[in-house]
Amino acid sequence: QSAADFKGKVTLVNFWATSCVTCVAEMPKVIATYEKYKAQGYDTVAVAMSYDPPAYVVNYAQTRKLPFKVAIDNTGAVARA
Structure with a gap:
């Protein structure tokens, strides 16, 4: 993905971690918002923080x-950035 892929779209870039209690608590709302508006071009990218073990993120x-x-x-x- 590059910045050009997001041109003309509303995109939520959500920085989060599996160890962040509030991040995990808000994830159902992030999912619901994505599901509600994706047909209209809304997108979401969840960016896991560097200290989050990749295996935890994938799981x-x-x-x-x-x-x-x-x-x-x-x-x-x-x-x-």
């Missing part, structure tokens, strides 16, 4: 069946 995304893209920011470059 969370699969078991919760996250319907949007999940990125692992293993170097922290996305958060810095």
Whole structure:
């Protein structure tokens, strides 16, 4: 994905971590908002923080069946940008 992929779209970039209690608590609302508006071009990208173990992120995304893209920011470059 590049910035050009998001041109003309409303996209929520959600920085989160599996160890963040409030992040996990809000995820059902993030999913519901995505499901409600995706047909109108709304998109969501969940960016896991660099300190979050990738295996935890993958497990969370699969078991919760996250319907949007999940990125692992293993170097922290996305958060810095």
